[in-house]
Amino acid sequence: MNSFDCVVIGAGNGGLIASLRLAKSGKKVLLVERHILPGGFATSFSRGRFNFEASLHELCDFGHEENHGNLYTLFKELDLLDKIEFVDVPEAFRVISLSNKEDDYVMPFGIENFINKMEEYVPNSRKSMRTFFELGKEIQDAMRYLNEAKGHPDSKVLMKKYPNFMRVAPYNVDPVLNAIKMPKKAQDILNTYWSYLGAPSSKLGFIHYCIMVYLYVSLKAQIPTKRSHNISMTIADEIIKNGGTIYYGREVDEILIDKDKNEVKGVVLDDGTIINTKHVISNASPHSVYGHMIKDTNLIPKKALQRANFSTLSGRGFSLFLGLNKSKEELGLKEYSYFIYNSLDSNKEFESMHNINNTSQVVVCLNNALPNASLKGTTILYFTSLFFGDCFDKALTKENYFELKDKLAKNFIKTFEKATGVEITPYIEEIEVATPLTYAHYTDSPDGTIYGYLTADLDNMMPRLMRMYNEDYINGLKFCGGHAMRSSGYNSSYLSGDLAAKFTLGDLKKDN
Ligand SMILES: Cc1cc2nc3c(=O)[nH]c(=O)nc-3n(C[C@H](O)[C@H](O)[C@H](O)COP(=O)(O)OP(=O)(O)OC[C@H]3O[C@@H](n4cnc5c(N)ncnc54)[C@H](O)[C@@H]3O)c2cc1C
Structure with a gap:
């Protein structure tokens, strides 16, 4: 039995x-x-009149019937597609640097749009950006071949059909972007998504990062309604x-x-x-x-x-979920996802995330993809950040958990207001804070990490x-x-x- x-x-x-x-x-x-x-x-x-998303900002590798990724294929195979409704996220990202006011960029989806926008922000970046996306396509094709070969690829086929894949495979992001002569500013903007994988560009495998960006930009990102x-x-x-x-x-x-x-x-x-x-x-x-x-x-x-x-364990999660009693239009929140960093250098940012006072954050305004995500005249915002190493444990005592949560939450909100110029504090109707302890308790993830190893x-x-x-x-x-x-x-x-x-x-x- x-x-x-x-x-x-x-x-x-x-x-x-x-x-x-x-x-x-x-x-x-x-x-x-x-x-x-x-x-x-x-x-x-749910809290009060808000229904919060607990984690998802955007789905990668999904897309649409006419141009789709592996996840779409999997959901189709398992008869899930017609049972869940998805919508596109409006733009790739907005990235803001706290240390330089001029570093504030909004990037669109679509490879040509992305390359053109980058050229506007960083003149003479076009050629290297095109090479980057061509590499993304080759990596996607090579990965498909590797998948089909089920652990026994023919190295001659790999060398012949996917020579650039073989060339870049051993390297992390930085050396490849340097080798294709991408201007540093374009690298910094392109590397915005690094925090989704939780490792900086000097440590992150080029193939992994390149295919992720390629999939996001070419397939757009989706979320369930x-x-x-x-x-x-x-x-x-x-x-x-x-x-x-x-x-x-x-x-x-x-x-x-x-x-x-x-x-x-x-x-x-x-x-x-x-x-x-x-x-x-x-x-x-x-x-x-x-x-x-x-x-x-x-x-x-x-x-x-x-x-x-x-x-090694990845970043430990710290998140805020805010229900605001003003509409996104009244607040002046135009974008869906805001990546707010101290600087656009992922390697420096990764180091900063070992400090409890760091307030780098990814913030999603759900209503900009789903206008009816909350009742008329209200908005849902959620913040995600990572702490590496033991900085959270060091700041925590038996007595100060709630005080620490409040202090960190206030710092994150202040940073968002400073970076975007949008005032949100007076309009907070509901707030929930999740710390590494919440995540460890909820999923038994070691040390409350949210991105695995x-x-x-x-x-x-x-x-x-x-x-x-x-x-x-x-x-x-x-x-x-x-x-x-x-x-x-x-x-x-x-x-x-x-x-x-x-x-x-x-x-x-x-x-x-
Ligand atoms: C705030 C936040 C934002 C994120 N944003 C994104 C995003 O935009 N895009 C994206 O792709 N990813 C995002 N992620 C990451 C993504 O959520 C995770 O990578 C993914 O959900 C992990 O899934 P998993 O299969 O590892 O399962 P987990 O979610 O880790 O679940 C493991 C399950 O196992 C159960 N379990 C553990 N031990 C036992 C046991 N002994 N017996 C029975 N059950 C047990 C737990 O209760 C849990 O339900 C985000 C995560 C967070 C927290």
């Missing part, structure tokens, strides 16, 4: 898609989620409709390992129930699995620990994808989500769930 083909731990984006793929493939799947709702970070919440919670609920409903089982409000306390075979043999839930299975996909991080779900640490292969310890240097997306075929340290145990092979973000976590499910389907075939 208590036996499943696969148990999926956690109903975040990765766990939901993994479960749906398995259920649709006719497998007996159990999804266990410690909360009473699906989604993990991908959720919404009913918050990310609607996506999570729709996928959960589909899992059930396709014969899957979901336990909400239950936690996987332990993963049972057969010592002699080094393979999964089941899981134990928080009430002591034992579920038999040979396959587990964990949407919880390797830190959580090796840290507390495998009780006998002798059963964890040394290589698995080495691999997990090789990764830092995608930097040898732990960038490309090396992760190359290693993923050889990372079955315990037979039957796979990972998906922000801490897995595709790194964090909505599209990456969904796609990693699909990959983990497909690998598990392959293993299940071998079992029979």
Whole structure:
């Protein structure tokens, strides 16, 4: 009775898609989620008359039927497309530097529009910008080929068809942008999205960053009209409709390992129930699995620990959610996403984020993509920032949590007002603040990180994808989500769930 083909731990984006793929493939799947709702970070919440999006600013790699990305294809394959309504985000971004008033740029979607706008802001940037987007296209094609080759690419094909992909693959962002002679100012503007991946341009793999920007600019970004919670609920409903089982409000306390075979043999839930299975996909991080779900640490292969310890935790989340009692027009908020940094140099900014008083931020005005996101005459704004290292712990005492939250929130709001010249403080009707403690509590992410492991240097997306075929340290145990092979973000976590499910389907075939 208590036996499943696969148990999926956690109903975040990765766990939901993994479960749906398995259920649709006719497998007996159990999804266990410690909360009473699906989604993990991908959720919404209400305060007063406002319904806030908890995390999503914009979806990457989606697009439209006529020009779409991998995420669109995945949702189509899983029959999700017609069940969720999406709209385009109006512009790529507005980026503002606090240290130089003149550094204030609004960039549009569409490759030609983007290149033209950059040329207006930075004369003589056109050629290098074009080269950048051509590289983006080649990287996209090469990644498709690598995907089809399933871990066995022909190096001759790679060299012949994708020579520039091979040339840039080993490098981080800075050396490639320098090599294509992009003016420094254009690099700074182009690197605006760095904080979405949480690693600066000197550490971030060029391929990862280039494909991300290419996808954003060419496919535009989308959001669901009913918050990310609607996506999570729709996928959960589909899992059930396709014969899957979901336990909400239950936690996987332990993963049972057969010592002699080094393979999964089941899981134990928080009430002591034992579920038999040979396959587990964990949407919880390797830190959580090796840290507390495998009780006998002798059963964890040394290589698995080495691999997990090789990764560094990414930024720890700090967010504000504001419900304002004035319309965006009355306030004068024209853009959807505001990236506000001390300077436009991502490497300096990354260092600043190790300081608790840093107020760099990404702010979204939801009503600029969804005019009816809140009632007439009101506006929803949400702020996201990252703290690296232990600066948050150092500032926190047992007594000062609420005081610290208030102080930081006020600083972030002041910075926004200073950067945009838009006064918001008198119009705040609702405010909610999420700290690294909130995120650790809500999703069990280690230290309250919101972007999985830092995608930097040898732990960038490309090396992760190359290693993923050889990372079955315990037979039957796979990972998906922000801490897995595709790194964090909505599209990456969904796609990693699909990959983990497909690998598990392959293993299940071998079992029979
Ligand atoms: C404020 C904010 C803004 C963001 N903005 C964007 C954006 O604009 N675009 C973008 O692409 N990404 C964005 N992200 C990142 C994105 O939300 C995450 O990368 C993604 O949601 C991670 O999904 P995941 O699959 O790793 O699952 P998670 O959301 O980490 O969920 C893991 C789930 O596992 C459950 N779980 C853990 N342990 C157990 C256990 N033992 N038993 C049962 N259940 C367990 C947890 O409760 C949780 O539900 C943002 C994140 C935040 C917080």
